[in-house]
Amino acid sequence: MLAPRPTAGDASPARPVLSGAVGGVLGLPAGAVAAIAAWAFDGNPTTGIVLAAAAAMALAALTTTTGAVVAGALSWACYDGFVLHRFGTLEGGRADVVALGVVVVAAVAAQLVGAVVRHAGRARRPRAVSPPLSRPDVAQGRAVGADRQCSVPAPSGRRRPRAVWARATLRR
Structure with missing residues (x-):
C-alpha cells in the first residue's frame, strides 16, 4: 500500500517562547x-545570588x-550593584566574576532544559498523516503501466485523475 508512515512528531526543534532580544x-x-x-530577606549576598x-x-x-546569556548578565548586574555592593556600583573582583559565572551558567543550563522540554513536547504531539491512497488496481494484482493514470475517489464522491504512477508495478 502506498501510504506515508505515521511518525510520533516533527524532528525540528520547537521555537522558544521569547526571542533572544526580548x-x-x-x-x-x-x-x-x-x-x-x-533586600526584603535581610540583604544577604547568598540569598541575592x-x-x-x-x-x-x-x-x-x-x-x-x-x-539567556544577556538575561543572566543583567540579573547579575542588579545583584552585583545593589545586593553585593551598594548604590549600583559594579566591581570586577574575584567574587564578582564568580557570581557572574554562576548566574550565567545557571541561565544557560535552564535554557538547555527548556529547549529539551519544548522539543520533547513537540515530538510527542502527533503529526497529521494523510490517509492511504486507495489503489484498487494494485490491491487486485493488476499492474499500472507508465501510460495509465490511477483515479482516486475525491472526498465528494466523484473520481478525479491522479498523477501517472510510472514505477508502481506489482511484481509476482
Missing part, C-alpha cells in the same frame, strides 16, 4: 525584582541561548 532585555527588571526581594540566578533561569527557559 528575553535578554527582560533580565533587567527580573534582576531588579530579585534584588528587591533579596540565589534569587538573581532564579530570575535569570526563569527567563532563560523561555528564550534563546543569546537571550
Whole structure:
C-alpha cells in the first residue's frame, strides 16, 4: 500500500517562547525584582545570588541561548550593584566574576532544559498523516503501466485523475 508512515512528531526543534532580544532585555527588571526581594530577606549576598540566578533561569527557559546569556548578565548586574555592593556600583573582583559565572551558567543550563522540554513536547504531539491512497488496481494484482493514470475517489464522491504512477508495478 502506498501510504506515508505515521511518525510520533516533527524532528525540528520547537521555537522558544521569547526571542533572544526580548528575553535578554527582560533580565533587567527580573534582576531588579530579585534584588528587591533579596533586600526584603535581610540583604544577604547568598540569598541575592540565589534569587538573581532564579530570575535569570526563569527567563532563560523561555528564550534563546543569546537571550539567556544577556538575561543572566543583567540579573547579575542588579545583584552585583545593589545586593553585593551598594548604590549600583559594579566591581570586577574575584567574587564578582564568580557570581557572574554562576548566574550565567545557571541561565544557560535552564535554557538547555527548556529547549529539551519544548522539543520533547513537540515530538510527542502527533503529526497529521494523510490517509492511504486507495489503489484498487494494485490491491487486485493488476499492474499500472507508465501510460495509465490511477483515479482516486475525491472526498465528494466523484473520481478525479491522479498523477501517472510510472514505477508502481506489482511484481509476482
